[in-house]
Amino acid sequence: EIVLTQSPATLSLSPGERATLSCRASQSVSSYLGWYQQKPGQAPRLLIYDASSRAAGIPARFRGSGSGTNFTLTISNLEPEDFAVYYCQQRSTRPLTFGGGTKVEIK
Amino acid sequence: QVQLVQSGAEVKKPGASVKVSCKASGYIFTNYYIHWVRQAPGQGLEWLGIMVPDDGRTASAQKFQGRLTMTTDTSTSTVYMELNSLTSEDTATYYCARVEYSYAYYWGQGTLVTVSS
Numbered sequence: 323e324i325v326l327t328q329s330p331a332t333l334s335l336s337p338g339e340r341a342t343l344s345c346r347a348s349q350s351v352s353s354y355l356g357w358y359q360q361k362p363g364q365a366p367r368l369l370i371y372d373a374s375s376r377a378a379g380i381p382a383r384f385r386g387s388g389s390g391t392n393f394t395l396t397i398s399n400l401e402p403e404d405f406a407v408y409y410c411q412q413r414s415t416r417p418l419t420f421g422g423g424t425k426v427e428i429k
Numbered sequence: 430q431v432q433l434v435q436s437g438a439e440v441k442k443p444g445a446s447v448k449v450s451c452k453a454s455g456y457i458f459t460n461y462y463i464h465w466v467r468q469a470p471g472q473g474l475e476w477l478g479i480m481v482p483d484d485g486r487t488a489s490a491q492k493f494q495g496r497l498t499m500t501t502d503t504s505t506s507t508v509y510m511e512l513n514s515l516t517s518e519d520t521a522t523y524y525c526a527r528v529e530y531s532y533a534y535y536w537g538q539g540t541l542v543t544v545s546s
Binding site: 354356358360365366367368371372375377409411413416417418419420421422423 | 488534
């Protein structure tokens, strides 16, 4: 199965700063990678699909990039509601797999 | 609006089975695949499998094969996930999620399954 490694595990930032999250795949997933946001006690929410496309209603400050094995989620100008855990997920090959998550916390 | 409403929390003993339901509304039930994903307390997300409500086809992660059964009742727009031979490692919140953009987009509220003697 394809292993997704997210880094860093925790990112401590202040509102207004930029967050850069990384997701690395153990083999190429082409562009078949998505990003989710999860807040405590809630189900995950899809932010980005197929590496760089924003899901409906997702603000433009969320930007996904990358292909093959290296992917990045950039959140520019962090808003208070952006502090959460972020997961990447590949749909290239079954079983679908998720990364271990990056927690973006308030510094 | 699209809604997925799951059944309530369960407490099971080791070796037992659990069946979680996921009732869909707000769209044509047979037109969209459904994922099952779980999350152990304080841990990440784990994909269990996917089913096609239209014809009942399923595909599951190999680690759950033989223990996981996914079924559908099109008359009530409900999908079911049954997991057998439970151990403490199966303690988790189980989510159903409808596919959009080929990813899990509309999620149920989650069902906490606790396995404890």
